[in-house]
Amino acid sequence: MQGGSTGVGYGLKYQARCISDVKADTDHTSFLTGTLSLKEENEVHLIRLSSGGTELICEGLFSHPNEIWDLASCPFDQRIFSTVFSSGESYGAAIWQIPELYGQLNSPQLERIASLDAHSSKIKCVLWWPTGRHDKLVSIDEQNLFLWSIDTSKKTAQVQSQQSAGMLHYLSGGAWDAHDVNAVALTCESSVQLWDLRTMKTTNSIQHAHVRNVDYDTKKKYMLVTAEDESGIHIWDLRKPKFPVSELPGHSHWTWTVKCNPEYEGLILSAGTDSAVNLWLVPPTSDDSALDSLVESPTRRVEPLLHSYTDYEDSVYDLAWSSREPWIFASLSYDGRVVVESIKPHLPKK
Amino acid sequence: MEVEEGVQIDDKAKRMRDMLSSFYSSDPSSNASSLQNYTSSSSRFATLDTINTTSFDANMYMNLLVQKSNLENLLQKHVEMAAEIKNLDTDLQMLVYENYNKFISATDTIKRMKNNIVGMEANMEQLLEKIMSVQSKSDGVNTSLFDKREHIEKLHRTRNLLRKVQFIYDLPTRLENCIKSEAYADAIKFYTGAMPIFKAYGESSFQDCKRASEEAVAVIIKKLQGKVFSDSESIQARAEAVMLLKQLDFPVINLKVKLFEKLDQFLVNLDLESVELTNASVDDNELPKGGTVLDSASSAAHEASIREFVEAVRAYRVIFLDSEQQLLKLAQDFVTKHFEATRQQIKKQFRSVELLAILRVIWSDVLLISEVLPEADLPDYALQAARIVVKDYIDSTFKHLLLDISDALTKAQVRQKEGVEGEYSLQVALEASRKAVIQGSMDVLLNFRQLLDENSDLLLKLRDSIIDWVQEGFQNFFGTLDDHFLLLSGKSNSASQNLNIPEGISVLTGLVLVLAQLSLFIEQSAIPRITEEIASSFSGGGTRGYEYGPAFVPAEICRTFRSAGEKFLDLYIKMRTQKISVVLRKRFTAPNWVKHKEPREVHMFVDLLLRELEAIGTEVKQILPQGLHHKHRRTESNGSTTSSRSNPLRDDRLSRSNIQKARSQLLETHLAKLFKQKMEIFTKVEHTQGSVLTTIVKLSLKSLQEFVRLQTFNRSGFQQIQLDIQFLKTTLKEIAEDEAAVDFLLDEVIVATAERCLDPIPLEPPILDKLVQAKLAKNSEQISVS
Numbered sequence A: 001m002q003g004g005s006t007g008v009g010y011g012l013k014y015q016a017r018c019i020s021d022v023k024a025d026t027d028h029t030s031f032l033t034g035t036l037s038l039k040e041e042n043e044v045h046l047i048r049l050s051s052g053g054t055e056l057i058c059e060g061l062f063s064h065p066n067e068i069w070d071l072a073s074c075p076f077d078q079r080i081f082s083t084v085f086s087s088g089e090s091y092g093a094a095i096w097q098i099p100e101l102y103g104q105l106n107s108p109q110l111e112r113i114a115s116l117d118a119h120s121s122k123i124k125c126v127l128w129w130p131t132g133r134h135d136k137l138v139s140i141d142e143q144n145l146f147l148w149s150i151d152t153s154k155k156t157a158q159v160q161s162q163q164s165a166g167m168l169h170y171l172s173g174g175a176w177d178a179h180d181v182n183a184v185a186l187t188c189e190s191s192v193q194l195w196d197l198r199t200m201k202t203t204n205s206i207q208h209a210h211v212r213n214v215d216y217d218t219k220k221k222y223m224l225v226t227a228e229d230e231s232g233i234h235i236w237d238l239r240k241p242k243f244p245v246s247e248l249p250g251h252s253h254w255t256w257t258v259k260c261n262p263e264y265e266g267l268i269l270s271a272g273t274d275s276a277v278n279l280w281l282v283p284p285t286s287d288d289s290a291l292d293s294l295v296e297s298p299t300r301r302v303e304p305l306l307h308s309y310t311d312y313e314d315s316v317y318d319l320a321w322s323s324r325e326p327w328i329f330a331s332l333s334y335d336g337r338v339v340v341e342s343i344k345p346h347l348p349k350k
Numbered sequence B: 001m002e003v004e005e006g007v008q009i010d011d012k013a014k015r016m017r018d019m020l021s022s023f024y025s026s027d028p029s030s031n032a033s034s035l036q037n038y039t040s041s042s043s044r045f046a047t048l049d050t051i052n053t054t055s056f057d058a059n060m061y062m063n064l065l066v067q068k069s070n071l072e073n074l075l076q077k078h079v080e081m082a083a084e085i086k087n088l089d090t091d092l093q094m095l096v097y098e099n100y101n102k103f104i105s106a107t108d109t110i111k112r113m114k115n116n117i118v119g120m121e122a123n124m125e126q127l128l129e130k131i132m133s134v135q136s137k138s139d140g141v142n143t144s145l146f147d148k149r150e151h152i153e154k155l156h157r158t159r160n161l162l163r164k165v166q167f168i169y170d171l172p173t174r175l176e177n178c179i180k181s182e183a184y185a186d187a188i189k190f191y192t193g194a195m196p197i198f199k200a201y202g203e204s205s206f207q208d209c210k211r212a213s214e215e216a217v218a219v220i221i222k223k224l225q226g227k228v229f230s231d232s233e234s235i236q237a238r239a240e241a242v243m244l245l246k247q248l249d250f251p252v253i254n255l256k257v258k259l260f261e262k263l264d265q266f267l268v269n270l271d272l273e274s275v276e277l278t279n280a281s282v283d284d285n286e287l288p289k290g291g292t293v294l295d296s297a298s299s300a301a302h303e304a305s306i307r308e309f310v311e312a313v314r315a316y317r318v319i320f321l322d323s324e325q326q327l328l329k330l331a332q333d334f335v336t337k338h339f340e341a342t343r344q345q346i347k348k349q350f351r352s353v354e355l356l357a358i359l360r361v362i363w364s365d366v367l368l369i370s371e372v373l374p375e376a377d378l379p380d381y382a383l384q385a386a387r388i389v390v391k392d393y394i395d396s397t398f399k400h401l402l403l404d405i406s407d408a409l410t411k412a413q414v415r416q417k418e419g420v421e422g423e424y425s426l427q428v429a430l431e432a433s434r435k436a437v438i439q440g441s442m443d444v445l446l447n448f449r450q451l452l453d454e455n456s457d458l459l460l461k462l463r464d465s466i467i468d469w470v471q472e473g474f475q476n477f478f479g480t481l482d483d484h485f486l487l488l489s490g491k492s493n494s495a496s497q498n499l500n501i502p503e504g505i506s507v508l509t510g511l512v513l514v515l516a517q518l519s520l521f522i523e524q525s526a527i528p529r530i531t532e533e534i535a536s537s538f539s540g541g542g543t544r545g546y547e548y549g550p551a552f553v554p555a556e557i558c559r560t561f562r563s564a565g566e567k568f569l570d571l572y573i574k575m576r577t578q579k580i581s582v583v584l585r586k587r588f589t590a591p592n593w594v595k596h597k598e599p600r601e602v603h604m605f606v607d608l609l610l611r612e613l614e615a616i617g618t619e620v621k622q623i624l625p626q627g628l629h630h631k632h633r634r635t636e637s638n639g640s641t642t643s644s645r646s647n648p649l650r651d652d653r654l655s656r657s658n659i660q661k662a663r664s665q666l667l668e669t670h671l672a673k674l675f676k677q678k679m680e681i682f683t684k685v686e687h688t689q690g691s692v693l694t695t696i697v698k699l700s701l702k703s704l705q706e707f708v709r710l711q712t713f714n715r716s717g718f719q720q721i722q723l724d725i726q727f728l729k730t731t732l733k734e735i736a737e738d739e740a741a742v743d744f745l746l747d748e749v750i751v752a753t754a755e756r757c758l759d760p761i762p763l764e765p766p767i768l769d770k771l772v773q774a775k776l777a778k779n780s781e782q783i784s785v786s
Helices: A290-300 B002-024 B032-040 B050-051 B058-068 B070-115 B120-180 B184-201 B207-229 B235-247 B254-287 B291-319 B321-347 B352-372 B378-417 B423-451 B457-489 B508-537 B554-587 B606-623 B647-655 B659-674 B690-709 B717-734 B738-757 B765-785
Strands: A009-010 A016-021 A031-036 A044-051 A056-064 A067-073 A080-087 A090-097 A111-115 A123-128 A136-142 A144-150 A157-165 A171-177 A183-188 A191-196 A203-207 A211-216 A223-228 A233-237 A245-247 A255-260 A267-272 A276-281 A304-308 A316-321 A330-333 A338-342
Touching: A009 A044, A009 A056, A016 A330, A031 A056, A031 A067, A031 A338, A031 B058, A044 A067, A044 A080, A056 B002, A067 A123, A067 A211, A090 A123, A090 A136, A111 A157, A123 A171, A136 A171, A136 A203, A136 B120, A144 A171, A171 A211, A183 A211, A191 A211, A211 A255, A223 A255, A223 B120, A255 A316, A267 A330, A267 B457, A276 A316, B058 B070, B070 B554, B120 B184, B120 B207, B184 B207, B207 B235, B254 B291, B254 B321, B291 B321, B291 B352, B321 B352, B321 B378, B352 B378, B352 B457, B378 B423, B378 B457, B378 B508, B423 B457, B423 B508, B423 B606, B457 B508, B457 B554, B508 B606, B554 B606, B554 B690, B606 B690, B606 B717, B690 B738, B717 B738, B717 B765
Parallel strands: A016 A067, A016 A316
Antiparallel strands: A009 A338, A016 A031, A031 A044, A044 A056, A067 A080, A080 A090, A090 A111, A123 A136, A136 A144, A144 A157, A171 A183, A183 A191, A191 A203, A211 A223, A223 A233, A233 A245, A255 A267, A267 A276, A276 A304, A316 A330, A330 A338
16 A cells, blocks of 8 residues: 555655644635754744645745744634744743735744743643634643633733643643533543533543544544554544544554544544554444444454555654645655645545 | 038138139239239230230230241141130030039929928927826826825834833833943943933933933943053053043043143153163263163163153054144153253263264154154154254354363463463463364364264254354354454453453463464464365255355455454554553653753663563563564565664764754755665564564664654763663664664664754763673673572
8 A cells, every 4th residue: 555646745944743724714725834943943834735736835934933842723813823832941832923924925923922821841732622713722731731711812811720630640632622612632641531621620531541642523523533652543432431432553653643534524544653644434333333333343344444645754743634625634744744635536435 | 511511611712712813913912003014014025925814915915926926836826725715615514504403402402391391380289288188197196195195104203202212211221231241332322312312301201211321321431431541451442431431421631631641740750761861871971881781771761661651642642532732742842851951961061972872862762752643743843953952062062162262371361470470381371272272173073073973864864954053163163262362362342341351450461472373373274174174074064055155164264363363463562562662651751851961871771671572582482483584574564764864974973063064964864865765664573583573672663763752852861862772782683683674773763862952962982882881791790690
């Protein structure tokens, strides 16, 4: 399954770890990505897929003060995004606004709307509610969960509430439920914690070690996908958190990230440190007969792996589905190469 | 006549039609239009042949004739024509005469008919008159004789009545006589004859007579009852007695019920006996030589009692004509009970020899019974029951086999858990389970072959089904075995949550490795051998129907176990690398790398890593084959990554710590990547020591690289990593066989560290060497001490 170079490529100058779909841009398929360089001037690239889908065009190139560990585009304003950055020891997170100078590139200065500077330990990620306009923001550091109230017009961000996940739980990341504005899933060393933002308390947890990344299924409520270092990908029904609904083999080395397709149910992309991106199709199981289908599954066990894109030079750390054209995704390998691929040839025939 | 006439008419009509058609068109294909055509062009096409057609023109013909022929021909033609004309004339005359004759004779006939009809009417009337007179005379005779006949009839009736009265008065004495002479049949015939009269007049005129005869009949009934119950009487006599009792309206049903109760009791006794018999045969198995006498004795006793039962059944069939249903039920109950007992036996583990013995006994019983009860269809019934029993037997045998194998496996697990981990415990477990699989399967097959070798009718009839069941059984068995392995390995998820593996027991890595090897063994040796065995003695079958294909599909099982073997090996590697990952994770998340102190010695995590690898080595060496030492193979790559550069270049770069150049270095790195051959890391794992170990080392190093990439280092941190890696370089060479890949990965780790380092200045090689040597010396010292 050697993937030919079917994708459209774009090279960043330095190594990079994060890419995000610009969801609020409804006219173009565009992505934001930021570099990770310890010693050089880091950059944020706004790239757009040309209308023919054959070329990636740099729409904006902005310098960023520190190396970027996490980047998320605001789902309701295409000019706003958040980053988590570090320089040596210090960590920080901020919300930025792209200046109103599209296409001219002569003032590549980002405007810092707000700093999320209440953190005391290593910040892991910043989450926007994926579904629509929401005036809250979640940021996660190693020990704490912060809920921020932000106002982009007034350019303010205030901590609304904060809760420690406990000293012994090293948080590593999380995801915000697209179906429920109050539900957030956090990954930590030994489990996935499900939080309710109203009470700021853990409502439930999935005891599963070494979860590296987590994503809510945007099409199906209660469905959560996790990626683990060694043991691949698991799909969970949050109402039955004891055992996974199904399991995918994952990658030859660690599975770093998983992303559910925003449009096609059961389509999952995963990226791993074996320099590959895998496209999976999980056969739909109805909620109630999840167990039954497991029992009968030997008879209709189909190969869930639709395609493996292996044309990467280094570990792939981030992926983004385009929400505008849900058959398109962008992947970013550590060597700073963005590849945009279309999964159209692998879509199941309806 | 008429038919002939019809034929004639038909003939005539046909002739008419022919003539008409020949008149109107000489040529059937040509009609009016072509006719015209013909005449118009006649001058041109005229020939002498037109003489016979309708368009004959005499003048034209003459002209033509004169033109075409010479004188001689003309003369000749003239003579011919004259002769023909004469002939035709004669024919015509003849026809006219014949017709005239026929007409005359017809006229004559009609005249005669007219004469004959006159006078017929008068004759008919005379006949009617005579018949009337005969009738009136016969009526006269009838009326004159009527009175006398009536009188005679009345006298006759009176006489009959008188005779009956006489008979009734005589009845008691007659009955007495009959009882004395034991002619019960006659007595009952008399009594039943008199019954209607007693019913009508018993209360009045014949009271005494009735009482007396009833008393007599009561005696008779008692005697008959005694006769029915006494076994010494002949069956015929008993049957007659029952018949007579029935004629007396005696409630025979009660009798029957009583008798059947007796029979039932008898059967229960028999059943107990048969159970004893099976027990005896079990004992017999334990004492293979000495017990046979006992066995034959008890079976003889059993046969005797069966014969007795058969006799009884035969008798009852004759005695109670309507008792068949009950007897059938009894017989079927008997067979069912028998098989039930056998089923109970099957629940304990027992061999086909015993099953055969029991089946043989049952079959002979069944045959005996079916002689007297052919309607019961007992052989069929027994066949059905035997079918179930044999199927049960096969199923349970497979179940036992599965248990044996899992026992062999879990024993190993328990032993390992108890810490009695001897040098070869895994090997022992593998050997034991291998033996359990192959020996168990062979035993099972041997057992089943005994079933097939048996020549009794019952099993011959089941032969095809047994073959199918055995094949199916193996198919299912390996399916469940696969599932069971999954369960043991802890790999199967929620589906197995309710099964008996207690939660929280972590599956031991060794067991997974054993499972991997066992799967491989099953695929490579067990299945072929079983297939061979099945082919040699279990071919045929085919009651399954062809559309399903053969029941036993070795290819499918092989595939299952091949993938299972790979899966377990993967799982083993996964479990092992997970352990190593924990070590690495602790190492990299705990310290603050940005404030790291200068390295003084190789960090102890290296020891932990090496210890893990050593543990894997000992496990792997016990079970897996050595495998060929081969260098890095490119063809089987699954994934790939690239080295950024060759060694000298890197060293070169590391020595230069110029930050300004870092950017160009990165470019350089990219350029180097473009030209560098891709280095495969994630190659396919094989079932060999080297392959497994190398894979684990590679995966661990890749993890190391990934952990490094998540950190930021100061100079000392970088140097520490450099030192650790340098140490690993020398030690890992001894463990992993794919040196190139390992070296490459180690370098990658250093590159990654350099990339994540704020101030990447490497240690001086002499210092590096010194520290590595110190560590090596320390290690060897430790070994020598221990």
